[in-house]
Amino acid sequence: MRSAKLLSGNQAAVYAAVLSGCRHFYGYPITPVNTLLETAADLFSKYQLHFLQAESEIIAINMVMGASAAGQRVLTATSGPGLSLMQEGLSYMKASDLPAVIINVMRGGPGLGNIYPSQADYNLMTKANGHGDGKCIVLAPNSPQEMFDLTREAFLLADKYRHPVIVGVDGAIAQSIEEVCINQSLILEPLPKKPWAIRGDGSKNNITSVRDPPVLEEILIKHRQMYDEISIKEQRFETFSVDNAKYVFVAYGIISRIVMNYILHNPSQKYGLIRPITLWPFPEDIISELANEESLRAFVSVEVSLDQMHNDLARIVQGHKPMHTINRLGGNLPSIAYIDEQMHMLLSSHGE
């Protein structure tokens, strides 16, 4: 008998949050994250935790900031249009060294776009997470189980580095329903003490992002050291069949599962897959390693966005290997047939 529950990715994330000692959820309805909000409303009120459907994403992210400043674990969830509105809040939280977990479920964009799945917020999450200098760790689940595991990880990382952490997932995985198990070792870890928090208990801490140039530079140097540390320690990825592979796909989220299916459908070809699990820090080390492999003919990025991940990959590969992209856009997902068609053209361009 297995101990597991069928949950959607959205639902799994909420369970992970509650089990991680998260006591605050402030969010705003937006498809495809509505079931996450509803699950949070049910679960948070069941356990006497704090839930509010805020009146805008701006209000939500600022309530997140307030609760985080008081030393609590706090969660919000949104989609592209909402994440755009949360930019300022993210910037302030990075500047103020405040942890939080932000789940972004990606849909077709820009603009209102549509409610179908995409990966079009890659840059928004990895590069544009608020004005000014700074970065956010971005985790990329590819299943409801990973939405559970990585939401849990996100709380740990957010507290470890005192920074907001984004969990970035496409609408397909967030809404897909699969079995989710609770990893016992994750739970019942004591919550970290936060002596820096703003509380009405005499500690009289001050949190600010208003800084004159000498102070701000000092802080940014400290942040840079932290980002360097994160870049070394926190790269996460999964590989499949990359040893002696001729073509290595790079894909995350739902696309990684479609590509995996494609690779298994073509066992005679020497295909491999690198699945980034952190989008920032991007798994540079494994990519650089593979870029030096003789047997590798090319990298193939597969994403449902306009080359956003591909551009990062290209920067890392630095022309050492040919690079190709396979994209669908605007809320469409690639079929096996589509990938096949693209690969045929690609292979013939390599004389195969």
Place this chain on the structure above:
Amino acid sequence: MNDIFQKEKMRYCPGCGHTTINYLLAKVIKEMGIEDNVVTIAPAGCGAYIGEIMRTASIFAPHGRGVSVAAGLKRADPQAIVIAYQGDGDFTGIGLADSLHGIRRNENITVLHVNNNCYGMTGGQVAPTSTQGYVSPTTKSGSPYTPIDMCDITSRINSQSFVYRGTLKKHQRQELLNALRKSLVRQQNNEGFSLVEILSPCPTGWEGKEQLEEMISLFRTGTILDGTCPTIATPPKKYSQSDILTDIEIEFNQKRNDARKEDFNLGIIVSGRGGQGIQTLGKMIANTYHEKGFNVSVLPSYGAEKRGGISLCEVSISSEPINCPKVEHPDILVLMQKDSLYLERTVIPGGTVYFDSATHTPKRKDIVPVNVLPIICTNDNPFAELLKLITSQPPTPPI
């Protein structure tokens, strides 16, 4: 007072209202003995330095967001006395939605609204509170718009709030101190939202002193509303982390059988219009197989319409871990509307299509058509019947 009020940290212009207001706030806090509990929320604007000047806990909020940050903070730490110190641009302009909704929710916080009729720090530009005709760098011919009266608005959307508007005139000093004190005592007693607005001079931004008199003539001063808040009921049982874990573990320990050992793979697509129960049926199918011990994966997709539009539910069932939740070639297709007919060609030869003969007829000869209209029309619970039918069907035998 020096232990709470660091005069030397002040950067205000001579004649600025903030100087006196900071002093008065510090005085009240000191008298009430609450400096350990106070958290000030500093705004963008000249009020930004309140955190440096007052020796209490403090946080600098994004422009306009004082009430939202205060709301989150207060919920996280109810023992804190949270004071959102905001200029008029902050509270009534960029932050209007934050302010109005926080007021409407009766957040248990205090807002100290320093209203100087303009955006002081950036050069005295017009603000939503500016009196009509106010001349500023961006309204050189005078502001054409009517000013916003936040005390009036607050009193109208929250009858339980305490709302006071005052000035820094000496003869009103005691009244202002009383109002400040009252707003903080209310917070100590969990009595809901309090707003203390102060009409404050901005000698650098304004053309002359008469601006203050104009504001006083336009806006009512004194207690605008002294509302009462009903006692909040004591919250029921508190859950500890281990209580929550135990509870959730029970939820996760559903009785399931062991999956069959032999190779079993089934792909199902349920399709139709929004509102027909497509997603529900898809999930029911998945649950049935999950209870039997199989791996399942469900991938919903649907249009924006709550009724009508397209609804699609892809269900994968397997005795092995499922690589990908997309079903490109289903064994079973449930086709409940004409617009989904294009899916017919995706079915594996030898597969089955459950269709609704009222809307269409399947065209392919190499798949088994099953008309479900009789089931839907004659059953009280068509889902149960459909579910039984669909889940009793084995995978398509290879040709």
